[in-house]
Every structure is written in structure tokens, then in C-alpha cells.
Amino acid sequence: MTMENILWEQVQLVRQKSPLVHNITNYVVMNNTANALLAAGASPIMAHAKPEITEMIGIAHSVVINIGTLDEYWSESMIMAAETAHSVKKPWILDPVGAGATSFRNEVLNQLLPYNPTVIRGNASEIMALAKANTTATKGVDSTAESNEAIDAARYLVNQYNTIVCISGETDIILDTHQEISIKNGHPLMTKVTGLGCSATALVGAFIGVSEDKTIAVAAAMALMGIAGELAAEESKGPGSLQVNLIDKLYTMTEQEFINRLKIERK
Template sequence: MENNIYRLLTQVREKTPLVQNITNFVVMNNTANALLALGASPIMVHAQEEIDEVLGFCNALVINIGTLSQVWADSMLHAAKLANKIGNPWILDPVGAGISSLRNETLKQLLELRPTVIRGNASEIIALQNFNSTGGKGVDSTESSSTALDAGIHINKTYGSIVCISGELDFIISNDEISEIANGHIMMTKVTGLGCTATAITGAFLGLNNDPYQEAVAGIGITSLAGELASNLSKGPGSLQLHLYDSLYNLSKEQISENLKLKRYANPS
């Protein structure tokens, strides 16, 4: 599997997939720089009037509801419908699921459009199951990723979406398989938007438009591993973000094969 992840990373670097991001104000710069460091190409288009023209020449769509408004919600729904129509993969980041009625109603509509991939923290994934607050601290999780496994399996079964749960352990859930990734570092929780970065990077891999489950595993694995490698060079959160971009840019086959902690097992559902 590690060799396959490096193969997919090489393809991203060679093909530079164009990723449309309808994302939040907090992370636009972070995620754009991470995509560039990875080897992909970001475009940040939010206006509904542009979506029909722009999405047609993009390879994947990222929808992140972090700083939601009704205008943006309308653009997100329009873009998701168009992505389905033209066959583009898309990934949903349900930031802050459960904390407001606008957020919940938007997410219900987006889920009905069957995202290719859903990526969130444990509290967000649990909230998607019933749209109630799960005790998350704003947009941060207060749950461990393993406690959200049952919710992730339920969401996968209900909507057919690949579900990625980020945390101390990362889980990627398909209909018949679960991958567990044990990379990353606690310091990553002190840099805003690294979960959103994982979503954007996964979107870049989805832009290869081949096997979405393998691409989701690659996206989550690469982000967590790059964060771990960056933490080894960092004195704190500020330098971690700097080193994260460098780690993404320089990530090698040897680093992946020697450091990626990946397990795979059958989905018990």
C-alpha cells in the first residue's frame, strides 16, 4: 500500500490536478499553499455565477463549510450538483456540524447529493449521524476518532460516501474496508485548519479520478505523515506550518515506506 501511495503522489506531481475550493476564510491561504507544495493547483471560486464555467475544467471539488453563509451555501449546493452531473469527484468537510440550524440544514442537503468523500473530526462525524451537538468545542473535536467509527460506518452505509475521521488515529472507511493511519503529532492541533488542509489534499488526490478509496487513503496518509515529519523539525506551531509545506514538497518514497503507519482491515458492517 505504501508503494501505491507514493505512486499516487507521483501522479499528482506529474498531472497537477486543478482543485476548486469553496472553503472558509480562515484557511484559504493555508490550503492553497499546501496544494501547491503537494504538486496540485488550487483555485478558490465561490461565486455561483462563476461555478458553471470554472468547475467544468477542474478535476475535483472541495466543499468546506467553515465560515458558512446562505450565499455560500447556495454556491456549495450548486457546485455539488454540477460536480455530480459532469462526473467530478468532490469532498465535503462538515466543519462545526451540529452547532447551528443553518449548518445542519446545509449539510443535510449536501449529504443527499452523495459526496465522494466526507472528512471531519470525530465530533463532526458523530453529529452528521443525528445533527445534534456532540459536545465539540466550537469547530474542534472533544471526542477521540475511534468513538466515531460506528457513526462513520453508518454514514458510509447510508450515503455511499467514503468517510475519513481525523484524530490521533485517522480512519478511512469504505463499504468493505477500513484503513487506520497512526501518523501525525499533537502539535498539529495547535495550527488552525490542518484538518481543512487534509480535506484539500485529499481533494487533490481525488482529482486523479481513478480509485477514490485509495486516493482518500493517500490524501489522509500524506497529510498526517507530512505533519509528523514537520513536527520533528519544529519548536512550536508557527514553525510547524512552515515545515509542513516543505515536508509536502520534499516527501520521498523512502520517507513514506519507512514512516507511514498504516493498517487495513475489513469493514465489520
């Protein structure tokens, strides 16, 4: 079976199993994230209240922790969720939005990482800041580095925290202990819509919730998002229509569209 077929099977798996994805994410992107999950076939829940976190994780297939709009209460909820997911062996993904930008973000991330996220997905600057690889600047939540510049930092995180790292960018690079997968799908217009990276993180959360092979699940989710963005851009006049068309493409994506568009390399 080709890599294209293997990844498409993952897309179908999410549509068939409709995983419940527990999101503690930033409130800038909650609506878009929930809609992206629904369009891909998953079932989103946005819940950050501490009294319900343990029960919610008990029924969820996976957990998404996105530190985009941190505050003291939400950070405590995130740490509790990471600890719970780790203890009950539920897959969880960390999106270290703005890592390196402030000491508060770094402090929260340092408390989350010991709970061994199944996946870490961030742009190159965030991955490098997370690994303390060097002093590359983080410009708010946007990357000032190319994804291939963060490969060494990603490898450090993979080995240090027994995790899979996805470096997002013009080329998405996914690494685990024994392989590196590059996906070159997407469109520049996607950078003009806030939170599409957060939506990609949530999709990864859905895919790792139902797949045995977590690295392949990450690749499938990132491929789906990138290809949907490409197809949507062709029908869009700007970022506003792209946002709507991308949700539609996540919902209507066909096997032929996916296989014909996928640009992937594995080594």
C-alpha cells in the same frame, strides 16, 4: 506491491498530473490550503461566485466544499457546486466543519448530503453529528470524541450516501462499503495550527481528482499530511515554524521518508 508502495504511487500521480482543485472553503484557511495544494503538486482555485461555478467545475478535476465560515451567499454557492459536481460526475469532498454546532450548519449539510459526496472528511464529533448518531457535543470545530467512537456513525453515512468517510484524529480512520483503513501518522503540534484539517481535506480533493481508487486516494492524502506533520514537527520550535516546515515537507517528501514513516493498517 505493498500498501506503502501503492500509496506512494498516488503521491507521485498528483505530482505528475497536477490536478486543478476547485475550493469553496473557509477564508480563515484559504492561503494555507492553496499553499498545501501547490506544495503537493496540485493546482488550487478558490472560487465561490455563483455565476462561474458551473464553468469552473467543468474544468476542475475535483471540488472541495468546506463549510467553516458559512454565510447565506456561500452556502448557496456550495449547494450549487455540489449539485453540479454530482450531475457531471466530478468527485467532490465535503468537510462538515462544526457540524452539530448550529442549526444553520445542520440545515446546509442536510442540503449538501443528497448530492452524494465522494468523500466526507471530518473529526469524530462532526461525523457523529452528521449521522445524528447521538448527542455528543461539538466544541466549535474541535472534536470532543475519539475517532474510533465515530465508526458506527461513519458506516451509516457510507451506506446512506454511497460515500467514503474519513474520520480524522490521532488515528485517521477511512471507511468504505468493504474496508477500513487506519493511519497513525501526525504530531500533536499539528492541532495548534488552525486549518491543517482543512488542508488535509483539500489534499484529499486533489488525490481523488486523479485516482481511480478513491479510497486508496484518501488514504494516501491523509498519510502524506500526517507524515509531513511528523517530519515538520521535528524541525519546529512551535506552531508558527511548523506551519512553514509542513509546507516544505509536502514539497520535498521522498519515497524513503514516506515508506519508512507510514503507520497503516487495513482490514
